[in-house]
Amino acid sequence: MTWARLTATAAILAVLVWRLGTDPFLDGLRTVDGGALAAAAGLAMLTTVCCAWRWRIVARGLGVELPMGAAVAACYRSLFLNVALPGGVLGDVHRGISHGRDTDDVGRGLRAVAWERAAGQAVQAVLTVVLLLVLPSPVRPAMPLVAAGLVAAVAIVVVAARARPGGEGPTRWARLRRAAARDLRAGLFARRAWPAIVVASALVVAGHAATFLIAARTAGAGAPPSRMLPLALLVLLGAALPNVGGWGPREGVTAWAFAAAGLGAPRGVATAVVYGVMVLVAGLPGAAVLVVAWARRARPAPAIERTVRGGLVVPARPEGVPDA
Template structure:
């Protein structure tokens, strides 16, 4: 038997190396992608992205549906419609300011109702006049925090107040979309149980992690924020008022939407318009708009078209609604003008120079305010003046009003700025 030699190929490690050119190309593409993302993740892009997105949505709707129905709806805005918008805006603004006052009280911040209404009007006007739709709320939060001597707590009060409104909208929206006929009722009935199970699972995971994790600085901060939210929104003292004010505000927005639909030429009954209004209000909460215009118009045009009421009528309704909301916020412009004029007059009376700081009333450790301490050398920062002027005893004294029309005018100087 003869054995034939068989050539067996020898595997070398050098022959198994990846293609150098392919690796270089993949690395280059990854580097280019990271460079593109870093350029997009800049403050300028983040600031203007929502405005550009809202403009794109509006441009696409105008190009697709035209401007005829929109212009016709604007022509129907007459004096009674303007007065109706101002009346609805007055009710919603007063109750929104009352909700803000209740939340601030839960966070131990003193906020009289009158200045709260004026500040809320100003923030609504800035939200409607400036891109983004939230700059007025940011201004209101920072100004109130500066006046109260605690910017963080002032910002959290505004965030919680706005969160209460969104929670009321979501809860009412789920009820309306599940019960009344709408283009999304079937989808909502299938989606809500899944979302409920997902939320329950997420809550269980968070609870398990909290029970098995040692206390940390971040955990303590989170517990403090949750405690403030519970005290400001869900406490026995504030909860009923927050719920009532949120319900009244939501009802006012829906009423404004129905008025806009009538001006746009829609004769659909209110039960048919109610779920469409909820969809429009939910879309309006997206931060991709120009003073509120953008996704709201797209969602309303789609909802009206799916309901058989005409997409053009839906676009006109949303645009007229935005105009009426801007009209309702116009008293905020008067607040801006009045406070700037008051600031100018005060500066002219003092010759344009700041007054010398007088003696500051300081609290003794036992709460005794009978002694004055001499002023510190130099000018004090505004935050220090505010915290000293409204010392610990004053800052924790809460507003005695429990209803928006029962604020006590003798509570002292408002904790709000006198100018923008």
Template sequence: MHRLRRTATAPRRGAHWRGWPRNLVAAGVLGALVWRLGTGPFVAGLGQIDARSLATSLGVALVTTLSCAWRWTLVARGLGITLPLRTAVLAYYRSQLLNLTTPGGVLGDVDRAVRHGRTVQDRRRSVRSVVWERFAGQTVLVAGAGCALALLPSPVRHGVRELEAVVAGAAMVLALVLWRLHRSPLAGQALGRAAGWLRTVGPARAELRSVLLARHTGWRILLASVVAACGHVVTFLVAARTAGSGAPLSTVLPLALVVLLAMGLPNIAGWGPREGMAAWTFGAGGLGAQVGVTTAVVYGVMVLVGALPGALLLAAAGLERFREVGHG
């Protein structure tokens, strides 16, 4: 029996190494930036942060966190599970801090999903609520970036079109591979896996209609997502000004949205793709890759300061567990 328990709880072989390729990619981006630009932009970003920018980050982070937490409660309610707003706010602050201080940038989301799942005794729906909540936020960011690139004169528009061509080419290659696979002896196994994937599409579409597109909650989720996205954009614009960029708002806004989208890629505690994309967009816009990296560094420090209330929550939770162990 003891051997069975150890087998059930032991991690699968290689589980600890799955995140390393993604971390190596993010580290490679940072290494390439240091090799090309030196450490000057990073040091300058740390040196140009002032009390006004940090105070701004705390205030904007409060509004952003409240909006995200409200969105999470709406999504959870649509899935039929309870989530008080106060609980959601506390969990979201803790989640943001963990995302910003641990490799991968998703540990905080996993933490709040698991904790909430234990509370409502339904871990599956709790995980889905976090997934749908993040999906809603990313969808609004993508839509905002698309509108900004289409309506505002952006120097990165040509580069984005090239990226779209690359994605289209990759899709064609994938279609060719699937066609060849269909004609191969492995077609039966591949089609079986595809059928299993398609079986999950139906329930996902049903949840999409009943949660994100519902008549009574859909517009509230959209409003919360827009407010949260505006908070991230405002923080980035303040970071750009703090870093010394004097470019007009119409120029920096599309760049900010593109950089914010890159933050959804695998990273190391928020670092890596953000700095790489900022260097590329600012360089393409004639603002200087160094200014882009400095802006990204300032932004990273600002959002970390904005998430510091999560440290108090983690400390309080640790103290509570210590007291429980002591009384036990």
């Protein structure tokens, strides 16, 4: 699977270089400036806090506590690992396992992260379809059919979550279905959970879209936001596809979307490069979280000086403290 992802990413980038040359990639790197990076860092702080908030809500619904500070630090670490390592999800796997070890339930920790990510992607899909229905975009003619399919999928998920099987079937599939339904009811669809999850997810999508709009403006795209927002949403969906450190499908989708919108594929590639650099820099606090955690693990435990008294080994008393 890793080799397939690497091959697909290399193929996409190779086709773009073959068709467009290296100039769009170099232009994107040259146009990145301090203002764009500062904006990306601020928006990343907003989206990271919202992701941590959403994760904490889902985890609490599944019966495990998660302090907000620890959640924010873990989400920053996850963001950095996702953009620094192949796959785009290794950071999320790491935070799920780490949280599971802290709570002595790795399975539940991984499920909390999986449901949190799924909830975010579901809200993103709904927002994307709604906005693409009302705003002009290259895919607008196909959106009514996509919207109908999305409504059907949401209905199936809601029915599955509310279903309460009476018997305890012996099959593994039946057990998995019951466990998933319990997780959905407790973690996502609980009365106090789903409104906050929707709000947090919408803010995350808004933050990512704003980052892309800034990247497009930095790369020289002069189209108005009403024309750029649908393209940003399409690119964000493409960025969720299997990738290597975020690269590959994002550049391909951006090139196609910009070309279809009449803005030019080279400008799209340059925008994708600017966006990738902004995301990488915005995730650097996660590297600091990793370094701090490593330093704490590597710090030796304080040594206790011992002495022998009467044939027994006892801790030596600090200076100035009299013997009993």
